[in-house]
Amino acid sequence: MPSLKEFRNRIVSVKSTRKITSAMKMVAASKLRRAQSHAEASHPYAVRMSNMLSRLIANININETSPVLLGGTGNQNVHLLVVITSDRGLCGGFNGSIVRLARQKARDLLDEGKDVKILCVGRKGRDVLKREYAGRIVYTFEGLGRKKLTFGDAMQVSQYVLDMITRREFDVCTVVYNQFKSVMSQLPTAQQLIPFAPPVMEEAKADTGPKALYEFEPSEEEILEALLPRNLSVQIFRAMLDSAAGEQAARMTAMDNATRNAGDMINKLTLRYNRARQAYITKELIEIISGAEAV
Amino acid sequence: MAETFTNKTIPFELVSPERVLASEEVLMVVIPGEAGDFGVLADHAPLLSSIRPGVVFLHLPSGEIKKIFVAGGFADVNGTLCTVLAEEAVNVAELDRAQIEESLKGFQESLDLSKEDAVKSAYILQQIGVAQAKLAAAAI
Numbered sequence: 281m282p283s284l285k286e287f288r289n290r291i292v293s294v295k296s297t298r299k300i301t302s303a304m305k306m307v308a309a310s311k312l313r314r315a316q317s318h319a320e321a322s323h324p325y326a327v328r329m330s331n332m333l334s335r336l337i338a339n340i341n342i343n344e345t346s347p348v349l350l351g352g353t354g355n356q357n358v359h360l361l362v363v364i365t366s367d368r369g370l371c372g373g374f375n376g377s378i379v380r381l382a383r384q385k386a387r388d389l390l391d392e393g394k395d396v397k398i399l400c401v402g403r404k405g406r407d408v409l410k411r412e413y414a415g416r417i418v419y420t421f422e423g424l425g426r427k428k429l430t431f432g433d434a435m436q437v438s439q440y441v442l443d444m445i446t447r448r449e450f451d452v453c454t455v456v457y458n459q460f461k462s463v464m465s466q467l468p469t470a471q472q473l474i475p476f477a478p479p480v481m482e483e484a485k486a487d488t489g490p491k492a493l494y495e496f497e498p499s500e501e502e503i504l505e506a507l508l509p510r511n512l513s514v515q516i517f518r519a520m521l522d523s524a525a526g527e528q529a530a531r532m533t534a535m536d537n538a539t540r541n542a543g544d545m546i547n548k549l550t551l552r553y554n555r556a557r558q559a560y561i562t563k564e565l566i567e568i569i570s571g572a573e574a575v
Numbered sequence: 576m577a578e579t580f581t582n583k584t585i586p587f588e589l590v591s592p593e594r595v596l597a598s599e600e601v602l603m604v605v606i607p608g609e610a611g612d613f614g615v616l617a618d619h620a621p622l623l624s625s626i627r628p629g630v631v632f633l634h635l636p637s638g639e640i641k642k643i644f645v646a647g648g649f650a651d652v653n654g655t656l657c658t659v660l661a662e663e664a665v666n667v668a669e670l671d672r673a674q675i676e677e678s679l680k681g682f683q684e685s686l687d688l689s690k691e692d693a694v695k696s697a698y699i700l701q702q703i704g705v706a707q708a709k710l711a712a713a714a715i
Contacts, residue, residue, distance in 0.1 A: 321594045328590055328658055332651045336623060431592045497610045497624035506625055507649060517592060 284560065287553040291546060298542035304370070305535035312463070312528035318429070319460060319521040326518045333476070333511050336504065339494050349508040352475035353451045358395045360418075360450035361385060362441065362473075364457040364519055365405030366527040367423060372534030374458060374466065374527055375404040381468040382456045386413060397450055401437055401520065418444070429524050434517030441516075442509055445474060457519040458526040464533065466526035473515055476508065583617035584636055587657045589643060591664040596643060597633065604657060605632040606650045615650075615657050622652040628708035630667060630715060631659060642667035644712045646705045663705075670713040679706040 337350070363382045365375045382405070386396045398413055400406040400420040410417055419440060424433040444450060453474035458466040496503055584600040605614045607629030613622075626648045633641040646663035682703045689695045 318593075322592055324588075324595050325590045325592045325660060328588070328651075328660055332623070332649065332658070332660065335651075335653070493621065495620060495622045497608055497613075497622065502609075503623055503625055503649070510649075514592065 282556075284553065284557055287549060287556060291549050291553065294542055294545050294549065298539055298546065301535045301538040301542060305532055305539060308528045308532040308535060312525065312532055314428075315521070315525040315528050316460070319518075319525045322518060322521055326514050329507075329511050329514045333507060336494070336500075336507065337476075340500055340504070347505060347508055348445055349474055349512065350476050350504065353445075353448060355451045356394070358397065358450040358452070359389050360397045360399060360441070360444065360453045362399045362401065362437070362453065362455040362516070363405045363409065364455065364523045365400070365402035366523070367403045367426070368527075369404055370534065371527055371531035372537075374530035375402075375408070377466075377468045378456060378458055379405055379408045381470060382409065383412065385454070385456065385470060386416075399437075399440065402523075418449075425520065425524060429517075429520055431513070431517055434520055435513050437520070438509065438513040438516050441474075441512065455516065455519050457523045458530075460522040460526045460529065463529045466530060471515070471519070473512055476511070582636075585615065585617040585619070585657055586655070587615075587633060587659075589631065589645075589659045589661060589664060591661045596661070596664050596666075597641070599633075600636060601633050601657075602636055603634040605634075606659065607631065607645075608650065615652050618654065619652050619657070621654060622650070624650045626650055626659070626661070628705045630712045642712070642715065644670060644709060646708075667712050667715065670709055672710070672713050675706055675709045675713065679703065679710070682706060 340346075361382055363378060365378050369375070382398070386398070389396050396413070396416055398409060398417045400409065400417055401424065403420065403422050406417060406420045421437055421440075424436070441453060445453070452472065454470050454472050456468070456470045459469040461467050582602065584602055585604075587597065587599060587601045587604050588595065589597040603614050603616050605612055606624070607627055608624040609627050610624070612629075613624070615622075626645060628646050629644070631643045631645055633643070635641060644665050644667050645659065645661040648659060648661040648664075651658045651660070682699050686696055686699045686703070689699065
């Protein structure tokens, strides 16, 4: 049986842990609110962008001369996985579920005999993935959007991807990220970015409307040329925003659990402490009484 | 004036990656297209155009004219709706002359510093173009 002092020390240390986790929960909650409204604010742009692109694509033919972002390189051999995780830990299964999905994808592709390259956004994903795929990680972006995620941050990532495709270093690009469903659930999602595949969105379907003949200014090719890289940045931006909001939500839930756990632990420890103290007092009393009786 | 031709309105939306700046019914909107300014009225033919840095004019049914600066992007007109996807957008009233002039100065200095780097100086030149367009917009 540990001594009373040891009990007291443990209770104190669990109490301070609880203070920390509950503070982290508060911080995550306020950051979540900001990240969530930020993610929602950017949603209309992404939806309209992909609407516009789908309409544009409906008007043109895809052939060998189409830009690589649309038509692909003509091969399917090298796959690039853009894995978006957080920079910091202590957010429950958030990074774990992403890494699991990424690893699954990588393994499937390797089994099919394809080559896989990995681009990490966020430190936590790299830390885990490098154990298995150290040689396949081409680059890691760290500390993006530490204060507030801006479009410029997403542009950095998309620029890197664009540079790679111009050098023909991969054929197919897929982004793996946590889609923000609600505070309680983040859905690990894999979305193909290159060649462009229109994402299935309810709103996108709703207003395709009658197919109209478009006029283009300056020309179809030039607009497509400008719109495709732009769309890539937008899609990456959206994925990063979703991931940022999901990270805070996951952290909030994880810290809430930890705080509750610490509370339970304190209750149990206090009970055992009181019991030990009572036993000690009883023992002393018995000693005094039996001493008095002996006289 | 647009009112003399028609008083039909067309729904107009101006969206930047960060937020929705305008979403309202307008009589006419004038957009600075890559190949020249163009006005959009109701029942405009479907059109997709890229945009150069400049000012979008919203002619509201109340007769008021709203001005929004855009740093480039795309305009999409289909029969029923006009959408502008802007890279960066600010209300002209919120443009700050002194601040723009200062950033313009900063760009020009960094242009002198990075003459050898073609990619970088191209980017800075583009930024200068945007800043100059902003200045012109602030003067309207």
